[in-house]
Each structure stands twice: as structure tokens, then as C-alpha cells.
Amino acid sequence: MGALAEILFGGLFQGSLYAMMAVGLALVWTTIGVFNFSHGVFMMLGAYLAWQLVETGLHPAAAFPLAVLATAAVGWLLQAAVVRPLIGRANLVLVVVITTLAAGSLIENGVLTIWGPRSKQLPPLVDGNTMIGSIGVSLHQIAIIVVTPLILGALWMFLTRTRLGLALRAVAQNEDASQLVGLNVTALYGLAFAIAAALACLAGIFMGGYRFMSPVMGADPLLKALIVVVFGGISSISGPIFAAYLIGFFEAACSYYFGLYWTPALLFAVLILTLMVRPEGIFSSRGRGLA
């Protein structure tokens, strides 16, 4: 019983973080057709901005939303600087990989210069600890498990129920037709990047609340988000969300039964096998579309 509870809780918790990260990656891929390799850096930057705002004396309830907005703005700017000018190039995907990697390195080293290498920590969303059955957990973790589905649900509502969200999905489905009916495609590209950055910032705030922050803290979550989108299919939003939780449970079970060291290797083996059998991911079709 203890094992099951531990795996369930660990899976839900990790899955929430992965989902927050992966959805942003998938959002950018579906709308613009590029892979944003500075996504992990957005997460790190968001956490540091939040830390700085809290440090200057702001209440977390005000600091966190401000940090999210600021990171979204950075996402928009980055898109305008290193992605938008390249649209239309023959090897767009590849060039954007390198420009976003370079931009990520720029931000990462900038953060290192400004805030230094010493580890920092954010205040948790909710203070305190509790027991679930026989395992001790922090309320911060429970808050993440509860809040993440709400945020993802809100994103879902935004994409399916609002005009702007529908416009975003229209661009994802057919760019030329969207342009023809008068949608501002460039602005929507920026919006996709901004939303992705905001989600990454939230993930950073979640993570900074229970683990020490460092300028390279985004690298591992980016990697996991990559696995999640490959696994769940890159061409939708719901696929990565399911996959995020699935991988969360898989990891929790693996590290419980086989140990922490073997988990990544097993995960990658499963990933490569999945791609050999279903290259488009297990929850997805091959086309691009946001649903």
C-alpha cells in the first residue's frame, strides 16, 4: 500500500511539472513549427525573476504573477529577435535550434553574471507538511498537483472557447488560410511564445519552491519535456499532457523498483522503442493541430 501511494504521489507531482513544461514546447511547435531549445532557460529565468521580486519585498502573491508576465514578455522578445526573422528559410527548424540554443546560453550566462552561482530558494506556494497515509509530503507539492490541472484546464478553455485561442489553433492548422482571413500571424507567433514562456515560468516557480535554484536548473526539465512531447506526440496539446503524467508515473515506479540510476536509461529505451513503432507519438496523429 505504501509503495502504491508513493508511486502515485510521485507520479502526479513529477507529471504536473512535466506537463507544465511540455505544453509550452508543444504550443510553440504546433503554431510556428519550430522547436524552442531555450524553453528550459525561460523556466530558470522565471524562477530567478520571481526570486528577485520576492527579495525586494513583494508578497509572493504579487511577485509570482509579475514574474510570469515578465517572462512572457521575454518570450515574446526572444521570438521577435531570433525566430521571426528566420521564418521562410529552407532549413528553418535547424537554424532555430541553433539560434534558440545560443539565445538560451546568452540568458543563462546573463543570469549567472547578475545573480551569481550561489543556490537560491523561493518561498513555497503553501507552507507546511502533512501525511498521506504513511508518507510525508509538503503542502507545496500538493498545491502543485492541484494547481497544474487548473492552469492547463484554463489553457484548454482559452484555446477552445475564446476568439484569440481559436485564432491560435487556426494558425497551427493552416497558416496561409489564417493569413487570408485576416489573422495577424506574426502577432499570434509572439503570443504562442509568450504563453509558452509564462507556463515555463510557472514551472520554474513550482520547482524553485522545493529545490535549490541554479542557472542550469532548466536543462533537465527541458530534456524531460522533450521526452514527453516525443512520447505523447508533438502535434497536439492533450497528447503531451497525458504523456507527462504517464512518464511521471513510469519514473516514479522505475525509481521505486529499479533505483534512481537506471530510471533515465529505461526511460530513453522506452522512448526510442516508442518512436520506432509509432514515430508520431502514442496519443497523436502526424499533422499539426492544437487540440
Add this chain to the structure above:
Amino acid sequence: MMDQIKRNIRAPGRTPWQREAVGFVLGLAVLALMPFVFADSYSRHILIMAFIYAIVASNWDLSLGYGGVFNFGHLALFGIGVYAYALLTKLAGLDPWLALAASGVVATLAAVLVTIPILRLKGIYIILVTFGFAQLVMQVIISQSEITGGTQGIVRIPGLYLFDHNMVRDGKIGYFGIALALLAASTIFLRVLVRSRTGASIVALRDNEEYAISRGVSLVRQRLITLAASAFFTGVAGAFYAAYQRNASIDVFGMSLATIVLSMVLLGGTGTIYGAIIASFVLTIFAEAMADFGAWRPMITAVLIIVVMLVYPSGLVGMLRAAWAGLTGRLKRPA
């Protein structure tokens, strides 16, 4: 008239092989004379590192530029070379020279292994799987710490000797010579390959997969050849790096090294081989020149990469070509 037609036929990449051979020998001679200009071992160290980067980057250009296969596990092949050499010499006690060649073979086998899952895939999916492969290799090395040293790495790896001469003596002249010889061998191999019919079919698959297949080019076979060929000298370069540095660490699998080498390939201009080599020299020396800037160095490099990618998508070779065309055009016009 015939002259005009001839010139059109040998448009880009169709320089007569005699002319290319002359240029190659001249370039090699200039590089071989470097140790006489730079006698101190530090300058030579920079050159050796530039040669290693040049081998890795130019081989990456084969799969990325010519094959259009986004192999993001290329640096993992280099890392496999590093660890293969370290383990073969230290644990198996193999002769370092044999281990150097064997590491290339191991990297080639690894490349074949990673090609199998990507045979059916395209574009971004290839990036993701090969990226995953690189991470998998790294995780396996970390987890098998009793053999590989895990995150601590391996130290005191045997270096290279010729009879009793330690290659590191006399201002590293021995290592310089081997690095240059490896770069020369790798470049000849790559250029001969891309100029051959096999090379043409690799490019054909990149440019129009359906048409190439319909004309009888085998995607499976050519993709295997492309990745395996790009792996051998990459693995040997890794082994040489291990022998030269005499230690191995998992840093070779990190994103920062991959970013640097990838930017060498792209800055140089893809699909040229020489471009990647030139860019490796330029970036290595540039990074050295900025050593005083400390933390600003990676930021300046990042900005430089972005600016070149935005302004000059065909890279340094495209820039040189345009300059050359402008120069010769201006010289010919009065006639």
C-alpha cells in the same frame, strides 16, 4: 561558348578535383608550418584543439549538411570515442595506437545502432531520437560508475608514444603532427566521399527523397552509410582527445559542447566540409582571443552566432564565395 557551358556545369561544389587537390595541399602545408611560427606549447595546444574541433564539425557536416539528417547525437559519437579509448587502454590494456583505431570502429557501430530507429523518421523526430540517444549514452556512463567513473570521469589515461618518444615532449610537436594527420585523413575521406556517386545519392535523398528513391537510391543503405561514415573519424578524434588530455569526463556529452560544435558547422556553411573546418579555426581562436572577457565570453559567442545566422545564412563559406565571385567578376569585366 563551350567554356561558358563548362563553367555552368561545374557550378557550386563542382571544382575540378585537380584544382581542389592543389588547394588542399597548400592549406595542409600552411598548417604544417604552424609549429615553426608558434613554438610555445600553449599556442600549439590551441591549434591541436582547433584540429580536433575541425574533425568533429566537418564529419557532422557530412550527416547534417550533405545528408540532411539532423543527428544531434553526433557529439555522443565523439564521447563514445573518448570513453572507448579510455576503457580499451586502461581496462583492457590495449595498445594505444590500436585503441585509437578501435575507438573509431566502436563509434561507427554506435552510429549504425542509432540509425536503425531513425530510418523511418524525418526532421524534428530525428533530432529528438538522436538527442535522446546522446542522453541515454550519458546516463549509462553515469550509472555504470564502477567501470566508467560516473560523474567523476576517468583520469590517467595512457597517452600516445612512438617507440620511447612521449608525444607531449618538444612543445607537443608529436600531438600536433598526429592531430594534423588525422584532420588531413578525415578531410580527404569526406571530400572523396561527397564527390563520389555515393555522395551524390546522399545529396539526392536530402533534396528530393521521393524522386531519389524512385530512381533506385536506397534510403536505408545510404542513411546507414552517411551516419557510419560520419562516425569513424569523429570517434578517432574522441580517442585522440582522450589520449591528449589524458582524462575523460561526461562533459563531452553536455549541451554546451554540442552547441559550440553545431555553431561551427552552421557558421561555416553546411554542405561544404571546408566551411566547418574554417569555422572551427575561427571560433577556437576567437574564443582564445576573448579569454580575458571571462563570463562575457559565452555571451559574446552567442550573440555572434545569432547575428551570423540572421545576416549570413550560408555561413562563412558563402561569405567567402560571394567575395571571391565579386573579386573575379570585377577583374574579368574590363576584358
